[in-house]
Amino acid sequence: MKQNYSILCDEIIKNLNTTPNLLLHSCCAPCSSYVISYLSDYFNITVLYYNPNISPKEEYEIRKKEQIRLIDELKTKNKVSFIDCDYDNETYEKQIKGLEQEKEGGKRCYKCFLLRLEKTASLAHEYNYDFFTTTLSVSPYKNSYVLNDIGNMLEKKYNVKWLYSDFKKKDGYKKSIELSKKYNLYRQNYCGCIYSKKETISNTM
Secondary structure, eight states: OOOOHHHHHHHHHHTOOSOOEEEEEOSOHHHHHHHHHHHTTTOEEEEEEOOTTOOSHHHHHHHHHHHHHHHHHOOOSSOEEEEEOOOOHHHHHHHTTTOTTOOTTSHHHHHHHHHHHHHHHHHHHHTTOSEEEESGGGSTTSOHHHHHHHHHHHHHHHTOEEOOOOTTTTTHHHHHHHHHHHTTOOOOSSOSSHHHHHHHHHHHO
């Protein structure tokens, strides 16, 4: 039977006896809205904006600014801070070389998840965070089993606890849409990379 990662997340939170420091990889402001709102009751959060897959650079900058604005405006119980990473699309292109024609959700996306989550785990280890995780599982288009498998592998490699999650559960995705409307957040119409953009355009023609 497949693991229910939403329940597992709740169990981890229930057993906390302090307010741990969490490094939260965020793909964008809309997806992070619900996740930050939920987790900030239990963690001191640092949002890591590391998304070298996003293209073009102008799109990257728009999404980053929205992420910063959301953190500034969102009312939270515990502290939320921000780490900005430089735009580095070249690293992403090297990571997925040979997989450019893969369908969304396939091998190219796996490599992209791995790239972003490994950066998160590495920084979490370097700066002594208690946990790391990602907002990606809030999307109905992202496979929580794949994400949590990667997280589990990186937990062992970097010796930092992975916060298991499936944030789309318990109406998480619906709540992220509601919060996006409340804060008037820019909602992109493709995941991020140029290949997902081309696929989106192709599917609407």
